[in-house]
Amino acid sequence: MQDQLIFGVGRLLCAVPLAAVVETVRPLPVEPVAGGGAGLLGVAVIRGAAVPVVDTAALVGDPGAEPSRFVTVDTPGGTVALATGPVVGVRSIHRSAAQPSPVAGSLVEAVGVLDGRPLLFLSPETALLHVEAVPRAAA
Numbered sequence: 001m002q003d004q005l006i007f008g009v010g011r012l013l014c015a016v017p018l019a020a021v022v023e024t025v026r027p028l029p030v031e032p033v034a035g036g037g038a039g040l041l042g043v044a045v046i047r048g049a050a051v052p053v054v055d056t057a058a059l060v061g062d063p064g065a066e067p068s069r070f071v072t073v074d075t076p077g078g079t080v081a082l083a084t085g086p087v088v089g090v091r092s093i094h095r096s097a098a099q100p101s102p103v104a105g106s107l108v109e110a111v112g113v114l115d116g117r118p119l120l121f122l123s124p125e126t127a128l129l130h131v132e133a134v135p136r137a138a139a
Contacts, residue, residue, distance in 0.1 A: 001092045004121070006114065007071060008085030010062030013119045015093065020124045022072040022079060024087050040128075041083055046072060053081045054127045059107050060120055073124035080127050095121065 004015035005024075025046065030053050032042040041053040051072065057065035067083035091114070098112035098121060110121040 001094050003090055004093050005071065006088040006091055007069065008088065009057050009060055010065030010085065012060055012062055013088065013114055013117050014056065014060065014084070014122050015119055016071065016073060016122050016124050018090055020073045022074055025070050025072065027067050027070055027083065044070070044081060046081060049079065051079050051081050052128060053083055056082045056084050075125050075127065077128060080124065082127060
């Protein structure tokens with residue numbers, strides 16, 4: 001069993017390991033970055049540092065969901081902010097009941113159920129690797 005931070009992303013529930021979470025903050029101004037891919041909203045200044053902000057909704061298939069929180073996580077490449085919906089809380093969850101992701105190499109490591117809703121277990125370590133995988137919307 002592992003403690004997970006649970007948050008909404010549009011109609012979905014998502015989880016990241018609590019050990020990877022730095023903090024949650026209200027959304028801050030984001031400056032777009034040219035060529036960053038549709039999954040990268042841009043860069044925000046969080047606690048005096050420039051932090052990439054990932055459009056979690058676009059990466060998990062619910063584009064257009066308006067973020068209400070940033071969940072900052074430690075990754076091997078540095079801190080990343082996941083733009084998310086509301087934080088539900090911290091839960092100890094048995095990942096053994098979850099099914100592996102149907103998409104190899106996906107941001108979503110596994111899929112489970114929490115309170116009768118689908119729960120996507122995210123891999124914060126790979127969040128920035130997937131920003132190019134989301135096609136840009138036509139202008």
